[in-house]
Amino acid sequence: MELEDAIVKRRSVKKFDPEFHLNDPQVERLISLALLSPTAFNIQNWRFLWLSDPNLRLEFRKIAWDQAQVTDASAFILIAADLKAWDRDPERYWRNQPDFAKTVVPAMGQYYRGKERIQRDEAMRSAGIAAQTLMLAAKGMGLDSCPMTGFNYDAAGSLIKLPKDYCLTMAVAVGRALEPANARGGQLPLSEVFFKNRFP
Numbered sequence: 687m688e689l690e691d692a693i694v695k696r697r698s699v700k701k702f703d704p705e706f707h708l709n710d711p712q713v714e715r716l717i718s719l720a721l722l723s724p725t726a727f728n729i730q731n732w733r734f735l736w737l738s739d740p741n742l743r744l745e746f747r748k749i750a751w752d753q754a755q756v757t758d759a760s761a762f763i764l765i766a767a768d769l770k771a772w773d774r775d776p777e778r779y780w781r782n783q784p785d786f787a788k789t790v791v792p793a794m795g796q797y798y799r800g801k802e803r804i805q806r807d808e809a810m811r812s813a814g815i816a817a818q819t820l821m822l823a824a825k826g827m828g829l830d831s832c833p834m835t836g837f838n839y840d841a842a843g844s845l846i847k848l849p850k851d852y853c854l855t856m857a858v859a860v861g862r863a864l865e866p867a868n869a870r871g872g873q874l875p876l877s878e879v880f881f882k883n884r885f886p
């Protein structure tokens with residue numbers, strides 16, 4: 687599928703076919719493609735948690751407004767982020783470029799150390815970009831998806847044993863649509879959201 691086609695055809699599907707299954711290599715392929723998403727300083731701060739246990743998915747659905755996508759999609763993937771990724775052996779993010787690592791690694795420390803808000807902003811940026819890569823990769827593989835934040839984050843954190851220093855950003859359900867997505871809600875015109883040089 688052409689990229690533009692995938693962008694246009696990706697929609698947030700509400701009804702997934704519960705009989706349609708993805709195998710481990712298919713899910714690993716999706717995540718491997720998401721791992722090619724850009725991150726600041728190549729920090730790769732996202733962490734993907736695949737809820738493959740049906741019982742855990744049932745539990746999760748209870749804290750997600752009973753949304754059917756949680757249990758009916760073939761794969762339900764939570765995207766968390768390590769807020770301290772910048773401080774965890776950061777040389778490995780540049781292991782193929784050891785000379786560049788000598789300057790970029792100290793710069794990373796300066797950029798993030800003691801700046802909780804920037805650490806959290808980075809988590810959300812990285813995860814959002816990765817989620818879109820995941821959804822477009824799914825579309826490219828002939829699959830459908832739904833991005834989701836409609837769940838109780840505190841309860842979800844307990845359920846999945848979210849590690850200290852991690853934050854939970856969002857979920858992506860992936861599978862095969864039983865019904866097409868609802869009609870688009872109504873896109874804003876370019877004139878309302880796109881500007882040149884300065885805001886009016």
Ligand SMILES: Cc1cc2nc3c(=O)[nH]c(=O)nc-3n(C[C@H](O)[C@H](O)[C@H](O)COP(=O)(O)O)c2cc1C
Binds near residue numbers: 697700833837
């Ligand atoms: C961050 C985020 C959270 C969302 N959470 C939910 C959700 O919990 N449940 C749901 O059905 N759709 C959810 N959506 C889907 C949006 O409703 C949908 O993207 C929007 O209506 C535009 O439709 P489209 O994705 O089909 O173009 C979410 C989308 C985003 C980006």
